[in-house]
Amino acid sequence: MAQIVVQDLRKAFKVAKREAGLWNAFRGLVKREYTHVQALDGVSFEIEEGELVGYLGPNGAGKSTTIKILSGILLPDEGICQVMGRIPWQERIDHVREIGVVFGQRSQLWWDLPVIDSFELLRDIYRLSSADYRKTLEKVVDTLELTDLLEVPVRQLSLGQRMRCELAASLLHNPKLLFLDEPTIGLDAVSKLVVRDFVKTLNEEQGTTVILTTHDMDDIEALCSRVMIIGRGKILARGKLKDITREVAxxxxxxxxxxxxxxxxxxxxxxxxxxxxxxxxxxxxxxxxxxxxxxxxxxxxxxxxxxxxxxxxxxxxxxxxxxxxxxxxxx
Amino acid sequence: MRDGIRLYLRYVSMSLRSQLQYPASFLMLVVGNLAITGIEFLTIWALFSRFGSLGEWSLPEVALFYGMVHMAFAISEAAARGFDILHRQVRSGDFDRILLRPRSTALQVMGLEFQLLRVGRFAQGLVVLRWGLTSLKMSITFAELLLIVAAIIGGGLLFSGLFVLQATLSFWSVDSLEVVNLTTYGGVETAQAPISIYRGYFRSFFTWVIPLATINYFPLMAILDHADPLGIPHWLSWLSPLAGLVFFVLCLQVWNFGVRHYHSTGS
Amino acid sequence: MNRRAYQAIMRLRFMLLMQYRIAALAGITTQFMFGFVKIMVLEAFYLSTTQPQPLTFQQAVGYVWLGQAMLRLLPWDGDGEIQALVRSGNVAYELCRPLDLYSHWYARAIALRVAPTLLRAVPVFLVTLFVLPPKYALSIPTAGGWAAWILSTLGAIALGCAITNLINISMFWTISGEGISRLIPAVVIILSGMGVPLPLFPDWSQRLLELLPFAGLVDTPARFFTGQLSPTMIWVFLARQLVWTAILIIWGRRLLARGLRRVVVQGG
The missing domain is CATH 3.30.70 (Alpha-Beta Plaits)
Structure with a gap:
């Protein structure tokens, strides 16, 4: 069986309407109207172990809803979702032990403290043995060139340096599956290349499955063997980027x-x-x-x-x- | 369990080191906290100086009630701070990060911040409590001292439970959180005077629904050897610190329910 | 500053508040709860003595409710946006605008205080005047009392906004500014009468409390409303509020000028 199996996933959200204007603001005091937004409208796909898949779509298309369901944070309304043989939200703790997630726009590091402190906290959170922790740390520090950054407080890091540290933090527990949500957003050209290289190596050498959402087409072109395009809650196209774009391009x-x-x-x-x-x-x-x-x-x-x-x-x-x-x- | 405690202590130590990055401004925070909480006692003192007594209670006696509830609240403000600010995490989406970690959500939320500046409220509570005890010139047995400490810790748990409820509420709506202030800040304001001076439903609410009376009123009935107008026997006073623990555990159940709700709605 | 811009500031504040309807409701409930706790404690104190007090229990009840109704008028904090502007040094850019910075900030302070107060005071007044049993209710004042209360409330707004501006301006001196921001709530609560009605403080402290500016914030309007002060006294008390307002405005303007010089010299 494939590492990730998703069949006919559906999810709707209730959103409060807020209209402009003073009068509407008053009216909102009394009565609030809601609209249903169908974030996922029957999504199906499979991903094999060791793949590096790009997940594309405009904002609000359902990308992050899918990622949230796959990572066990969110329950779908309907549909099947199995990751590494588990239903993510039913066995959340066991599931999240084996996945890593990087949000490009959010940090998991302690702002005022040296990077290494955050890493040590993660060691305790994931209950890693000292030997395992040291081995993994050595490896990521080496490949991401973090040696000089470990003792620096996070607030003093540049965005590119910080993103390298975020990547390292998400990998300390050796996840088999890695979700990258816009990992290169806002980075300078050099940092982008470092991040891209690292992800590629990780995927090739360790066989880590990577799912990448991004708006940066260069990321996709450089990394992904396969892409899926989602829009209005449905997968609209899938396959090699070249094959998909051949029609329009x-x-x-x-x-x-x-x-x-x-x-x-x-x-x-x-x-x-x-x-x-x-x-x-x-x-x-x-x-x-x-x-x-x-x-x-x-x-x-x-x-x-x-x-x-x-x-x-x-x-x-x-x-x-x-x-x-x-x-x-x-x- | 031991593993959990070790992780919590690491969180606390990181949090403390973060807060002590700027010692000057930290000191200011503590002094500010001391002042703003300390004025409460000033107001009580002012009223005593005009009226002489509060019903059958003297100022040193009220000082005991006051000191205990403030120390208890300070503990929860510091330790349960993570729950107090959880609505921000939910709104910004940072709560997702907590769900992505293979540990108890409650433990991680507690670990978000241990707010040391609350030591200001704790210190003024301690000073007032000490002053009350010395002014009353009573001899306190070791067991009674233990009861005071246990009651303060139980009170810390009780208020922490209220912060947990507040955090749980934020999974549904962030607008309504101020309601919880009725029971936290309002609870402190209420319980810094003996609960017997209040009337009817109000007193029943803070005795039976949110058992504030167990933080200071019941224990002090036993220690001051005061016949309770509410009719609680003294032996029960000795059990009252447990109420906070039970309350806290119940609140954690509600919290787990809230987390499941968050799972299914994405908030 | 022209009226249009001022109206726009007010409108925005209202819209912002309206978005949080339940928050407003919760805030009002909280104010009632605190009011009742204070009143019940006061009642227990009043029952412990037979001596006449400078404030009758009925007046004390009214005093507490007025304090709760006007809670948001108190200058406990500065204007968050302005403080951030000053702290970051970006205030230097404000100098490019063709308006008097102090007046602009003062107008913002009025909006900051008055908008939430209107929203919260109305229900408190309605309930405490007409719904509560007489013993715990706010008594309707005489026509003279109303007039004096309105005048002294305007005085309290003027005074409170001058203090708000001082808090804003104190941010030019970062460390002491932070300290002032931390301590000012304590000072305001205790010395304005928000904590305990000022007439109930010991007799020896009365002169001092009256001379300080803070009594003008809560104590003065409350005493006129509850009839503890005769409406004929309004001119004395209003003068006191306005003199303090003038002093604090002059002081604030001086400090602002000095603070701006600092920013410009340091280059932000």
């Missing part, structure tokens, strides 16, 4: 540096089969579908009609593709 982009000034209308009239999306000075951006017009043919067309200084074919930026995908999926 069939098109490539051709950037041409022209020698001379032309109007948009003129260029459009001269280049059928490709769409001019942008003209910046002498730089023209075309989107085209390689299935309909092959790149050499398009380039030949253009160079026959214009003086061309330079040209470049690229994939569309991944963020644009995803937002287009969301649009196509109506989420």
């Amino acid at each position: 069939r098109e490539r982009r051709l950037v041409v540096e022209l020698d001379g000034d032309y109007s948009k209308e003129y260029i459009r009239s001269q280049v059928p089969g490709a769409e001019l999306v942008k003209l910046e000075g002498k730089q023209a951006h075309f989107d085209f579908d390689p299935a309909r017009i092959s790149p050499p043919e398009l380039i030949a067309n253009i160079s026959a009609r214009f003086q061309v200084r330079d040209l470049l074919i690229e994939n569309q930026p991944i963020d644009e593709v995803i937002s287009r995908l969301y649009g196509e999926l109506h989420i």
